[in-house]
Amino acid sequence: MTFEINKGHFYAVGVGPGGEDLLTLRAVRVIENSQVIICPRSDSSQTSLAYDIIRGFVTHQKIIEHNYPMKRSQEQVRESWIKAAEIITEHCLSGKTVCQVTLGDPNIYSTCAYVMPLLEKTIGLDRIHIVPGIAAFQSSAARFPFPLTTQEDRLLLMPATDLSAVENAMNHCETLVLYKVGKNIAAIYELLAKKGIAANARAVFNSEIPGREIIFADLKNALQSTPGYLACVIVYIGRKGWDAV
Known part of the structure; x- marks a missing residue:
């Protein structure tokens, strides 16, 4: 069965640990078919490692680099991802396909882990999808x-x-x-x-x-x-x- 990519839906996409050849075929399909891609970037880095991995598959997509704090602070992390969820919700409700790329797998210590519970309340579980990736x-x-x-x-x-x-x-x-x-x-x-x-x-x-x-x-x-x-x-x-x- 072909994995469906729908407009107005959100996809948490694991892009693996670093090498672009470790991206899954499904991850590439979602990235290429998204209108908006959220790329997490730590506040201590000048670039997004996740974006560096997918760079070769970006053509028409709107790229949004979202800063997140590399601090052991629940409050600061939550504030950062509330903002990310707001951005994702706005684009999904306007009918766009949105993905957030994350190093490794979305279910293992990933930035997506903070966003998905917030999106459940704004766009619903049926519009949230996970694309697994190779973990570090x-x-x-x-x-x-x-x-x-x-x-x-x-x-x-x-x-x-x-x-x-x-x-x-x-x-x-x-x-x-x-x-x-x-x-x-x-x-x-x-x-x-x-x-x-x-x-x-x-x-x-x-x-x-x-x-x-x-x-x-x-x-x-x-x-x-x-x-x-x-x-x-x-x-x-x-x-x-x-x-x-």
Whole structure:
């Protein structure tokens, strides 16, 4: 069945981690058939990374770069996305096809996550659609010859902002994926070393972003670099076979 693209509808489009060749065919179709494209841009950046990915598919579309705060402030984030929802609502109600592009997948720590609940009240659930994308943890894991899961393994994805939560998570999964590593990378390494599993950790900064990706097969080597926001650490803790269930 062909995925329908309708006027007056909103599409949250995952554009993958960085490489334009990781866009799905569906994502490209929605982007090419939209009249308005919302491109999130952090207040600390001069460009929108999401727009850089889709640039080659933009012809006639109206591009709106929407600033959002890179701060741990619920109030500031909400104010930013209330404004975005107002812009999207206005264009949808005027009969335009609108999409918002977001790095990775719209359902995983994305900017779209703040907008969709607001749009439910203004344009209705039947006009809101999600186009999944490849997440950064998937493209990061693809850099190493180790599967994320086999048999009964548990995969846990979480922010690395709370180290006590990270330590607790290690007892409940076989593979741990950490986002938002930031300034905690040294503390994360020390924690893994204390557990005796530091050698099992890998890191990728800026996965698939041309000219910016850095791959660390040994997490210790990453301590000399500045992770930034788009950093992913993968910890291969162990395996849980069928006989362990």
